[in-house]
Amino acid sequence: MVVLSAARWVRSRLTDRFWRVQEVLKYARHFRGRKNRCYKLAVRSVRRAFVKSTKARREKKRFLRALWITRIEAASLEHGLKYPAFISNLIKSQVELNRKVIADLAIYEPKTFKSLAALAQRRRQEGFLAALGDGKEPEGIFSRIVHRY
Amino acid sequence: VAKTSLTSPPWPKVKLPDPVEEAKFHAEVVQKVNKMIATGQYGRLFAVVHFASKQWKITSEDLIMMDNVLEAECGDRIRLEKVLLVGADDFTLIGRPLLGKELVRVEATVIEKTESWPKINMRFRKRRNYQRKKIIVHPQTVLRINTIEIFPCLS
Numbered sequence: 143m144v145v146l147s148a149a150r151w152v153r154s155r156l157t158d159r160f161w162r163v164q165e166v167l168k169y170a171r172h173f174r175g176r177k178n179r180c181y182k183l184a185v186r187s188v189r190r191a192f193v194k195s196t197k198a199r200r201e202k203k204r205f206l207r208a209l210w211i212t213r214i215e216a217a218s219l220e221h222g223l224k225y226p227a228f229i230s231n232l233i234k235s236q237v238e239l240n241r242k243v244i245a246d247l248a249i250y251e252p253k254t255f256k257s258l259a260a261l262a263q264r265r266r267q268e269g270f271l272a273a274l275g276d277g278k279e280p281e282g283i284f285s286r287i288v289h290r291y
Numbered sequence: 292v293a294k295t296s297l298t299s300p301p302w303p304k305v306k307l308p309d310p311v312e313e314a315k316f317h318a319e320v321v322q323k324v325n326k327m328i329a330t331g332q333y334g335r336l337f338a339v340v341h342f343a344s345k346q347w348k349i350t351s352e353d354l355i356m357m358d359n360v361l362e363a364e365c366g367d368r369i370r371l372e373k374v375l376l377v378g379a380d381d382f383t384l385i386g387r388p389l390l391g392k393e394l395v396r397v398e399a400t401v402i403e404k405t406e407s408w409p410k411i412n413m414r415f416r417k418r419r420n421y422q423r424k425k426i427i428v429h430p431q432t433v434l435r436i437n438t439i440e441i442f443p444c445l446s
Contacts, residue, residue: 189422192413199410238388239375243339243346250348251337254376254383261385267305274300287292 210241217248221259223266231262234269321445324382329443333379336439338397341373341389349397355434363401369434371397377441384441395441399434407431 163181169191170177170184177183215225232239237258239247248255292298327333337350343357363369374395377384384390412425 189413189415192411192424193415196412196414236387237375237385238341239339240346243348243375246348247339251378251383253380254378257383258385267307270300270302270305271307 207241210245213245213248214241217245217255218259218262221256221263223259223263227266228259228262231265231269232258235261235265237261324384325443325445327382328441328445333381333441336377336379336441338374338378338395338439339376340371340397341375342371346375349436349439351436351438353436354402355399355436357432357434358407358429359432360404360430361401361432361434365401365404367401368437369399369401371399371436377439384445391444393442393444395439397439398437400437401432402435403433405431405433 166188167178167181167184169188172178173184173187175183177187211225214228218225218228232244239258244255244258247258335350337348339346339348342355343359345357347355349355361369372392374390374397375386375388377390377395384394406428407430409426409428412427413422415422
């Protein structure tokens with residue numbers, strides 16, 4: 143005869159407790175102290191480790207960008223330019239290199255970085271000249287300068 | 292008019308070189324670089340390529356791994372088109388923003404298409420009995436850059 147449901151007096155016992163515990167302890171084996179051996183302490187540590195790693199994956203991007211910016215600033219100061227001047231003038235000259243690549247160039251290709259710094263410096267000077275305009279007095283009535291002879 | 296703090300700008304006076312002479316100098320430099328490229332007097336070339344929404348600084352024979360799927364089979368040769376910068380020991384060609392396709396040619400081969408190691412995303416709020424664990428495995432592609440070639444079509 144076919145029995146579809148188990149009898150009520152048969153209780154099931156947990157047989158794979160070892161492997162469930164090992165699943166958690168395998169992530170804790172390189173920890174320090176009792177939390178690499180004892181399950182109760184390891185569960186808490188492993189949970190915190192996972193949460194910290196998820197948050198760190200988002201902050202790694204911010205951290206690396208700050209690192210690149212520091213490196214580019216140091217390299218451009220060697221060529222006599224500050225970082226905001228360097229980056230803004232590069233963007234104005236339509237050079238779309240990102241900070242990661244510029245930092246790599248500053249480390250491994252110093253001549254290329256020097257040429258980029260020269261490009262930014264030249265664009266900066268052209269910007270200054272364009273801002274000055276003609277050098278004459280402005281037209282208008284209230285902005286006219288009165289000459290007292 | 293008396294000199295005040297606002298009569299002259301805060302930056303030092305700038306004098307640009309003569310435009311005619313500069314144009315001559317630029318043409319000379321371009322001719323020289325063209326000749327160097329035509330005669331092949333460069334060693335190893337490096338290029339900055341925009342691919343898979345990232346910029347990579349690559350040379351020949353190096354490996355690149357990207358976190359996405361390419362619609363190309365393993366062993367396909369691919370030409371990377373968006374080249375931002377090409378350089379050798381003595382000269383660099385900076386694109387504004389890209390270099391022409393008839394100037395640079397970057398070839399790559401798709402080597403392997405795998406999945407990443409299982410990354411664990413966990414969210415936890417204390418004292419609220421809230422924790423969620425998710426295992427993320429995303430596809431990766433590995434490319435090997437075969438060659439970077441430049442052609443002498445500067446003007």
